[in-house]
Amino acid sequence: MIFPSPAxxxxxxxxxxxxxxxxxxxxLVTAMSLGPLPLAAQSxxxxxxxxxxxxxxxxFSLKVARAAPGIVRLNWTVATGTYLYRxxxxxxxxxxxxxxxxxxxxxxxxxxxGPVQVFHHDLKADLAGLPEKGRLDVTFQGCSQDGICFPxxxxxxxxxxxxxxxxxxxxxxxxxxxxxxxxxEPEVLPQVTPETGGxxxxxxxxxxxxxxxxxxxxxxxxxxxxxxxxxxxxxxxLAGMLTGAGAGLTPRRxxxxxxxYVLAMxxxxxxVGAVAGWSGANLGLSARLSGRAGxxxxxxxxLLGFGSALIVGPCVTPPLAGAMLYAASTGDAVTGxxxxxxxxxGMGLPLLLVGLFGPALLPRSGLWLMxxxxxxxxxxxxxxxxxxxxxxxxxxxxxxxxxxxxASAGFFGAFDPITGTSGAAARLxxxxxxxxxxxxxxxxxxxxxxxxxxxxxxxFLRAPAAMAAAPEGVRVTSPTAFEVALRGAGDGPILVDFxxxxxxxxxxxxxxxxxxxxxxxxxHLPRITADVTTTNExxxxxxxxxxxxxxxxxxxxxRTGRELPGSRIVGPLSSEDxxxxxxxxxx
Amino acid sequence: xxxxHLLxxxxxxxxxxxxxxxxxxxxxxxxxxxxxxxxAPTGGNPKGDVTVVAFLDYNCPFCKTSAPDLARAVxxxxxxxxxxxxxxxxxxxxxxxxxxxxxxxxxxAYETVHKALMAIPGRGxxxxxxxAAIQTSGVDLERLDADLKAHAADITxxxxxxxxxxxxxxxxxxxxxxIGPFKTSTLDSAGFKEAFAEARxxxxxE
Numbered sequence: 192m193i194f195p196s197p198a199x200x201x202x203x204x205x206x207x208x209x210x211x212x213x214x215x216x217x218x219l220v221t222a223m224s225l226g227p228l229p230l231a232a233q234s235x236x237x238x239x240x241x242x243x244x245x246x247x248x249x250x251f252s253l254k255v256a257r258a259a260p261g262i263v264r265l266n267w268t269v270a271t272g273t274y275l276y277r278x279x280x281x282x283x284x285x286x287x288x289x290x291x292x293x294x295x296x297x298x299x300x301x302x303x304x305g306p307v308q309v310f311h312h313d314l315k316a317d318l319a320g321l322p323e324k325g326r327l328d329v330t331f332q333g334c335s336q337d338g339i340c341f342p343x344x345x346x347x348x349x350x351x352x353x354x355x356x357x358x359x360x361x362x363x364x365x366x367x368x369x370x371x372x373x374x375x376e377p378e379v380l381p382q383v384t385p386e387t388g389g390x391x392x393x394x395x396x397x398x399x400x401x402x403x404x405x406x407x408x409x410x411x412x413x414x415x416x417x418x419x420x421x422x423x424x425x426x427x428x429l430a431g432m433l434t435g436a437g438a439g440l441t442p443r444r445x446x447x448x449x450x451x452y453v454l455a456m457x458x459x460x461x462x463v464g465a466v467a468g469w470s471g472a473n474l475g476l477s478a479r480l481s482g483r484a485g486x487x488x489x490x491x492x493x494l495l496g497f498g499s500a501l502i503v504g505p506c507v508t509p510p511l512a513g514a515m516l517y518a519a520s521t522g523d524a525v526t527g528x529x530x531x532x533x534x535x536x537g538m539g540l541p542l543l544l545v546g547l548f549g550p551a552l553l554p555r556s557g558l559w560l561m562x563x564x565x566x567x568x569x570x571x572x573x574x575x576x577x578x579x580x581x582x583x584x585x586x587x588x589x590x591x592x593x594x595x596x597x598a599s600a601g602f603f604g605a606f607d608p609i610t611g612t613s614g615a616a617a618r619l620x621x622x623x624x625x626x627x628x629x630x631x632x633x634x635x636x637x638x639x640x641x642x643x644x645x646x647x648x649x650x651f652l653r654a655p656a657a658m659a660a661a662p663e664g665v666r667v668t669s670p671t672a673f674e675v676a677l678r679g680a681g682d683g684p685i686l687v688d689f690x691x692x693x694x695x696x697x698x699x700x701x702x703x704x705x706x707x708x709x710x711x712x713x714x715h716l717p718r719i720t721a722d723v724t725t726t727n728e729x730x731x732x733x734x735x736x737x738x739x740x741x742x743x744x745x746x747x748x749x750r751t752g753r754e755l756p757g758s759r760i761v762g763p764l765s766s767e768d769x770x771x772x773x774x775x776x777x778x
Numbered sequence: 779x780x781x782x783h784l785l786x787x788x789x790x791x792x793x794x795x796x797x798x799x800x801x802x803x804x805x806x807x808x809x810x811x812x813x814x815x816x817x818a819p820t821g822g823n824p825k826g827d828v829t830v831v832a833f834l835d836y837n838c839p840f841c842k843t844s845a846p847d848l849a850r851a852v853x854x855x856x857x858x859x860x861x862x863x864x865x866x867x868x869x870x871x872x873x874x875x876x877x878x879x880x881x882x883x884x885x886x887a888y889e890t891v892h893k894a895l896m897a898i899p900g901r902g903x904x905x906x907x908x909x910a911a912i913q914t915s916g917v918d919l920e921r922l923d924a925d926l927k928a929h930a931a932d933i934t935x936x937x938x939x940x941x942x943x944x945x946x947x948x949x950x951x952x953x954x955x956x957i958g959p960f961k962t963s964t965l966d967s968a969g970f971k972e973a974f975a976e977a978r979x980x981x982x983x984e
Contacts, residue, residue: 276901278902307901332868334839334840334951335951335963337963337964338840338843338844338953338963338964338965339840339950339951339952339953339954339963339964340835340838340839340840340841340868340951340952341950341951342867342868342951343868343869735870735905738904738905738906738909751920751923751924753919753920753923754909756910756913
């Protein structure tokens, strides 16, 4: 037990004082209540009388009821003289933890282990937003104040009937046949890290800050869109409408007409958002979108892109794609609808000014408008590519960006001839255009070379040397494969490296290990790379085998596969750290 | 003095309850297996007149609280034979703890590892923490690792025997100490001594 806070340190101090008293009391209570229960004399009849079980019932029981529509209430009964550990109360559905909103619990100031949160009395926890069918697994564990700890208990709750049945065995050796067999859990999806989760995290980031901010953001997007040529198709309609109202048009009447027009348009966008959310929920896109790997991503991207372009045209595609991606991934039709409604409203707001002051306020077309149209066109395409990039392989995204940059460079005159009469502005534009063209070309080359970092598209040119310097080692994904690799790894210390494709820090670590200083040392060191990209049972067993919480974890083992004490590095690596550990191990 | 009387009272009450014949004994209790399993690690005096059978889990806080008290009481008494029954029921790591402790028996270091594991404060101890604790205990880790592999089947078989013994006795949790004819859980050092004395008195009376 750790005592991190001053409060708990104080508790620790008090403990010393209390301990003597408590132990005396404990012994007394024990002798009185549980006491040495006489069973039978060994000399006559041996232990046969041990079959006499205590008459006391189960220390804990769980009942489940529906507290209100959509609210499932878990009620634990805690027998007198026993307590449940707060941190042992867990619920999960198909292996995914369901957070429990538990009361604070009482602090048990344990003499030896410091303060722990326990429940001495019955308690309840409400769960909302559970599926209507399926099984909720609940586990809990506790002890008796008499000084005995009960094995963890599990219960399976049928979510449709709320019937509580015995759960899967969990924890320690509960069943004689189960010894040495690790519990089998259903496969869970890879942990969401900033990288894998990126597709959803980015789109979701806008929404996660709260509905208010989301709506405000989309209103802002709408306003931005209104300064682009996107609103142009609306202007003739609006102008016609206002002119048709005749000479008697007052500013008030104009504002009303425009207001209705804008609201109706916003409502149309809102409908689109609702459809996106609804279809996401009903097509089960959320489940499929959460895993990047697997087929169908191209098809899905095409579907999203095609669908959104078809429905509202190019102007709203980027924000709509974002909203659709989010709405489809959460199935949240209301948020999707509200967001796109605000987008439409934002686009329409400047039109209200037109309604108020008459069509005279409308901007006159000219070269500036052409330029604005071009710039925004390029920007929108770029945003669209970046959004699509969440579903496309990174190198494809890179290639698309490259093509876009090359095309726009041409568009802005990068390849136009410059004459002696060209002005400074033209020359500057052309220079900038050329730079953009070169960068675009680099991106295309990078994509062809398999690069995925837009800032370092040509890094792959250097990669073969680095790869040769820092060999990956034997790649294993299961404990069995590890043992096989270990046998072929030689006598000396072996570097074991837990990594995963989605682990960003692992890549940084690999780069550090490829630096010349470490390269030389690692070259001759046998290395086993444990790849836990897929979180399946084998990977979990491999992690459990070494007590690894997650990648990156790096340590040295001897030829028997035993970890060398003090050799472990969890998380980001520094050259000094690794060198020190290699020195200590004599590797 | 008062405690002794209470203890006696509890004993008397329970004995009265035990006069009833056994009913529904579906599982047979292997008395000899519980007391004299040759594979089970032992401590104290092998020729002691009182046998203590300790059902323990390395993630059980009360086992940890009472472990030093039991060790002290057994040592001071000098005539108690102690049988360790590893009964890992609380966590997956508990099974691991039991396995490495039993593997240490092959180099005569069960109690060394047992003491190291019981000395880790807290509950929810991971395998990692257990391994770290025994690394400084002085046990030969190379040997332990080799024994763990070589005797894996024996260790598993022993753990299974312990489990079925505990089930046949209807034990509810850890720690459970069988002290002569008594069954008890957490006691302090004085409590253990008292129980030893009481067990002797009872054995002598029969």
